[in-house]
Amino acid sequence: MRGNLFIIILVCSLVGVTISACGTTETTSIEPQTLTIMTHDSFSISEQVLDEFQNEHNVNVRFIKSGDTGTAVNKAILAKDKPLADIFYGIDNTFLSRALAEGIFESYQSPLLADIPDEFELDQNYDALPVDFGDVCLNYDIEYFVENGLEPPATLDDLINPQFKDLVVVQNPATSSPGLAFLLATIGKYGDPGYLDYWEDLVANNVLVVNDWEVAYYQEFSRAGGSRPIVVSYGSSPPFEVIYAETPIDEPPTAAIVSDGACFRQIEFAGILSGTQNRDLAEKWIDYMLGPTFQEDIPLQMFVFPVNQNAELDETFVQFLAVPENPSFVSPEQITANRENWINDWTEVVLR
Amino acid sequence: MKLPSRTFSTEFNLRQLFTYAGLWLLPIAFLVIFYFFPLGSILQMSFSRGGAGLISPFLEAIQSESVGQILWFTIWQAALSTILTLAVGLPGAYLLARYEFRGKSLLQALSAVPFVIPTVVVAAAFYALLGPRGWLNLAAMHIFDLPTAPIQLMNTIYAILLAHIFYNTTIVLRMVGDFWSHVDPRINQAARTLGANQFTTFFRITLPIIGPAIAAAALLVFIFDFTSFGVILLLGGPRFATLEVEIYYQTISLFNLPLAAVLALLQLSCTLAMTIIYTRLTRRITQPLELRSRSFTQKKLTTWRSRFFATMIIILLFTILIAPLFALVMRSFTRLEPERGARTVESPGFTLDFYQELNINRRSSLFFVPPTTAIGISLGYASATVLLALAIGLPAAWALARHSKSPLNSFLDPLLMLPLGTSAVTLGLGFIVALNRPPFDLRASPILIPIAHTLVAFPFVVRSLTPSLHSIQPRLRQAASILGASPMQVFRAVDLPMVGRALIVAATFAFTISLGEFGASAMISRPEYPTIPIVIYRFISQPGAINYGQAMALSTILMLVAAGSMIAIERLRIADIGEF
Numbered sequence: 001m002r003g004n005l006f007i008i009i010l011v012c013s014l015v016g017v018t019i020s021a022c023g024t025t026e027t028t029s030i031e032p033q034t035l036t037i038m039t040h041d042s043f044s045i046s047e048q049v050l051d052e053f054q055n056e057h058n059v060n061v062r063f064i065k066s067g068d069t070g071t072a073v074n075k076a077i078l079a080k081d082k083p084l085a086d087i088f089y090g091i092d093n094t095f096l097s098r099a100l101a102e103g104i105f106e107s108y109q110s111p112l113l114a115d116i117p118d119e120f121e122l123d124q125n126y127d128a129l130p131v132d133f134g135d136v137c138l139n140y141d142i143e144y145f146v147e148n149g150l151e152p153p154a155t156l157d158d159l160i161n162p163q164f165k166d167l168v169v170v171q172n173p174a175t176s177s178p179g180l181a182f183l184l185a186t187i188g189k190y191g192d193p194g195y196l197d198y199w200e201d202l203v204a205n206n207v208l209v210v211n212d213w214e215v216a217y218y219q220e221f222s223r224a225g226g227s228r229p230i231v232v233s234y235g236s237s238p239p240f241e242v243i244y245a246e247t248p249i250d251e252p253p254t255a256a257i258v259s260d261g262a263c264f265r266q267i268e269f270a271g272i273l274s275g276t277q278n279r280d281l282a283e284k285w286i287d288y289m290l291g292p293t294f295q296e297d298i299p300l301q302m303f304v305f306p307v308n309q310n311a312e313l314d315e316t317f318v319q320f321l322a323v324p325e326n327p328s329f330v331s332p333e334q335i336t337a338n339r340e341n342w343i344n345d346w347t348e349v350v351l352r
Numbered sequence: 353m354k355l356p357s358r359t360f361s362t363e364f365n366l367r368q369l370f371t372y373a374g375l376w377l378l379p380i381a382f383l384v385i386f387y388f389f390p391l392g393s394i395l396q397m398s399f400s401r402g403g404a405g406l407i408s409p410f411l412e413a414i415q416s417e418s419v420g421q422i423l424w425f426t427i428w429q430a431a432l433s434t435i436l437t438l439a440v441g442l443p444g445a446y447l448l449a450r451y452e453f454r455g456k457s458l459l460q461a462l463s464a465v466p467f468v469i470p471t472v473v474v475a476a477a478f479y480a481l482l483g484p485r486g487w488l489n490l491a492a493m494h495i496f497d498l499p500t501a502p503i504q505l506m507n508t509i510y511a512i513l514l515a516h517i518f519y520n521t522t523i524v525l526r527m528v529g530d531f532w533s534h535v536d537p538r539i540n541q542a543a544r545t546l547g548a549n550q551f552t553t554f555f556r557i558t559l560p561i562i563g564p565a566i567a568a569a570a571l572l573v574f575i576f577d578f579t580s581f582g583v584i585l586l587l588g589g590p591r592f593a594t595l596e597v598e599i600y601y602q603t604i605s606l607f608n609l610p611l612a613a614v615l616a617l618l619q620l621s622c623t624l625a626m627t628i629i630y631t632r633l634t635r636r637i638t639q640p641l642e643l644r645s646r647s648f649t650q651k652k653l654t655t656w657r658s659r660f661f662a663t664m665i666i667i668l669l670f671t672i673l674i675a676p677l678f679a680l681v682m683r684s685f686t687r688l689e690p691e692r693g694a695r696t697v698e699s700p701g702f703t704l705d706f707y708q709e710l711n712i713n714r715r716s717s718l719f720f721v722p723p724t725t726a727i728g729i730s731l732g733y734a735s736a737t738v739l740l741a742l743a744i745g746l747p748a749a750w751a752l753a754r755h756s757k758s759p760l761n762s763f764l765d766p767l768l769m770l771p772l773g774t775s776a777v778t779l780g781l782g783f784i785v786a787l788n789r790p791p792f793d794l795r796a797s798p799i800l801i802p803i804a805h806t807l808v809a810f811p812f813v814v815r816s817l818t819p820s821l822h823s824i825q826p827r828l829r830q831a832a833s834i835l836g837a838s839p840m841q842v843f844r845a846v847d848l849p850m851v852g853r854a855l856i857v858a859a860t861f862a863f864t865i866s867l868g869e870f871g872a873s874a875m876i877s878r879p880e881y882p883t884i885p886i887v888i889y890r891f892i893s894q895p896g897a898i899n900y901g902q903a904m905a906l907s908t909i910l911m912l913v914a915a916g917s918m919i920a921i922e923r924l925r926i927a928d929i930g931e932f
Contacts, residue, residue, distance in 0.1 A: 036796075041874055041886075041889075042893070044715070045717070045718050045719075046715065046716050046717060047716055047717070050718055062796075063878075063879050063880075064796045065874075065878070065879045066876075067780070067874050067875040068604070071604050071780070071875060074603065074604060074607060074781065075781065075784050077607075078397070078784050078785050079784050079788065079795070082788045084784070084796060098607055172590040174590070174601050174605060175585060175590070175597075175600075175601065175605075180605075210590065211586060211589060211590050212472075212585060212586060214472055214892055214893060215475060215479075215586055218476065219475070219476065219483055219506075224900070225483075225485045226479075226484060226485055227484045227485060227501075233895065234895070236895075240894070240895040240896050241895060241897070243896065244894070244898045244899050245896065245897055246687055246703075246705065246897040246901060247687070247705075300715050301715055303894060339605070340608075343605075351591055
């Protein structure tokens with residue numbers, strides 16, 4: 001009888017051991033070096049694109065995902081005396097100055113920066129190099145407006161008009177990254193404290209606030225069965241609705257509002273973590289990330305877009321991606337300095 | 353009892369003392385390395401980074417009006433949720449304890465499923481059922497011809513309470529139901545014969561006997577609700593915040609580590625206070641009693657009244673625990689797009705697309721895993737968690753139960769509950785700060801996942817085991833010892849058979865906790881080995897109907913895996929353990 005118990009324990013431990021072991025058994029003729037990259041949980045890459053780098057430099061690239069962007073950044077900061085990795089990828093402009101102030105990166109002026117427009121290079125010391133960007137914009141459900149014979153909104157100003165009463169859902173900037181980005185868009189456009197007046201009007205127009213993008217986009221947005229036809233999401237959401245449709249469709253069912261000042265641009269950066277033992281390899285990886293192969297892989301893997309102007313986009317994006325020409329701008333320094341006050345004031349006006 | 357001589361007595365006690373110390377060795381070592389050390393490190397670092405010492409962040413917190421409000425709300429909603437969970441769970445526990453009926457094991461298995469479902473999926477289920485365009489609202493609007501949705505539940509306190517009941521009823525069903533099933537029904541019959549009515553019998557006889565199990569379940573439910581995070585965020589909306597939500601906001605969004613540390617300590621003190629109240633209370637009400645095998649205590653549903661009672665309870669449990677899950681399962685087979693214009697309750701079409709799509713790596717992503725692999729990984733972590741949690745939980749529970757008068761026990765007992773009441777964000781950062789040198793540089797190791805899961809599961813294991821261990825008559829053990837049995841033999845011959853069921857309950861908790869855990873897995877995950885909840889989250893955080901559908905399909909698979917595992921664990925028969 002007790003034999004059974006031991007067999008069960010044995011089997012279970014084997015399962016556990018196999019799982020913990022299968023990451024470490026890699027054999028090649030010349031022992032390859034290992035490069036470790038710390039990133040957030042949305043990171044993704046094609047197998048071929050990674051293989052190309054690994055084969056070219058005889059290196060094993062290992063990824064550590066450390067939660068959402070904010071969590072990953074905080075972890076990198078707290079681990080700066082004994083870094084977990086050689087590279088950190090995925091810090092955005094809302095967290096950038098926190099990390100720069102902590103000095104977690106080593107400066108590296110990659111030659112590929114020549115192909116990247118200056119507007120993305122927010123860190124003039126080149127501790128953090130821009131890799132990709134995504135715009136947080138309002139999306140609307142096209143069919144709703146056709147069915148109801150309404151003109152969809154075109155600017156932020158439109159949203160406070162009576163015909164858009166009860167129609168908008170946004171995220172809480174305290175808990176959601178697109179929520180914060182949209183708040184920053186209104187701050188960039190209306191200034192401080194002008195943005196608070198704007199939000200007062202939105203509240204009067206019965207704007208709905210939820211905590212997360214998932215609830216806003218997949219539950220409250222009319223496109224997913226909810227009752228609100230206007231939602232804060234990404235500029236890229238409409239083309240992805242085509243790519244990831246249930247049944248193939250020719251046109252996006254949603255559209256993004258990209259007029260001047262209506263969107264906020266999130267730029268993601270990568271940097272070499274201070275104290276790396278693999279500086280040469282780390283530089284090569286940064287160059288690779290900024291080069292066309294990786295840059296062209298970005299959109300379909302991570303739903304954001306390349307900063308390298310030589311990177312070519314997939315046909316669907318060329319056709320359906322609306323990129324704002326003049327997104328709203330708030331500098332990383334201002335964001336870090338005022339984040340708490342802005343969110344507190346917003347909370348007072350919108351949630352109390 | 354007269355002992356033969358004085359020398360025998362001291363020798364005996366010395367041996368007891370060694371056994372006792374030996375029992376605590378492993379649990380304490382585990383908690384010190386993987387709990388107290390990381391927690392202490394992050395708290396210390398937080399205060400030193402603040403540069404303002406210990407006092408000023410405390411003053412900041414105490415003087416802040418919002419912290420007071422948050423603390424009050426956290427306690428209030430947890431207390432109310434616990435009471436409601438007990439109200440739903442206790443009748444169910446009685447049914448499962450006293451009656452044998454067809455489909456009982458299925459009901460038991462299904463009732464455990466909510467426990468493993470990630471909150472983001474539960475939010476989807478609640479919306480599908482109760483949201484502004486949920487089935488209930490659509491049906492009501494259709495039947496009564498209403499222009500707007502009559503049920504406005506989302507983003508209210510009711511959604512929070514309902515979700516807490518949905519998640520935690522299984523704790524009451526298992527902990528109380530199992531203990532109750534071993535209580536000799538003849539005690540009640542004797543009371544009735546002596547003239548007590550049903551009411552008196554319940555309050556004077558039954559309640560004191562099952563009290564410790566109810567208290568243990570209530571404590572766990574309370575702490576779970578008290579540290580609630582995902583439910584508050586996703587179903588309560590932005591107007592509600594618990595301490596845990598505020599700690600996340602202060603830590604991640606504002607990087608105000610000193611204030612976050614104060615809040616984390618506040619949360620811990622509340623957990624500790626609750627646990628001390630619990631320990632005091634149970635010490636007073638716990639008494640050894642003879643446990644009976646279930647074949648002895650359970651009867652069939654023969655009378656009209658018992659059948660009616662059983663039906664009502666099963667309907668209640670189904671409505672609260674299973675209906676939301678059913679909504680998810682339906683959604684995973686439903687195509688919405690073609691019929692979109694005229695969408696009503698009955699329009700959507702049946703599809704298997706979402707399931708087929710799960711096996712396709714369309715983007716040839718490096719981190720793609722097919723569902724079978726994710727199932728394997730989840731089961732692997734869950735098995736490792738069961739082993740680890742039992743290996744450290746059983747000795748701890750045993751030491752607690754057998755030496756209940758020892759002062760060390762009264763000190764250690766409340767401490768064991770602390771991991772459950774600790775902010776996941778704080779502890780996650782603690783791992784990064786503390787576990788950074790060999791042999792414990794585990795910051796990027798997959799082993800950290802079962803360890804983190806064990807920290808949550810360990811209090812459950814201890815609490816599931818102690819009521820049964822406590823109730824073993826000490827004279828049985830003494831008799832065995834006097835007859836020459838070693839402590840190990842006493843354990844095998846006396847304790848193990850009697851706590852066998854409780855052991856299975858404990859294993860079930862450890863297993864389900866690991867299977868459904870999201871926060872820790874996401875924070876320390878090696879992307880090559882994602883658990884099912886992690887893969888679900890990957891899908892649901894991306895735009896596109898097929899991604900959402902895949903999240904629903906994988907959630908359905910997770911439910912099947914959970915229910916299947918529950919049934920398998922129920923059937924386990926180890927050394928007659930399951931039979932008792």
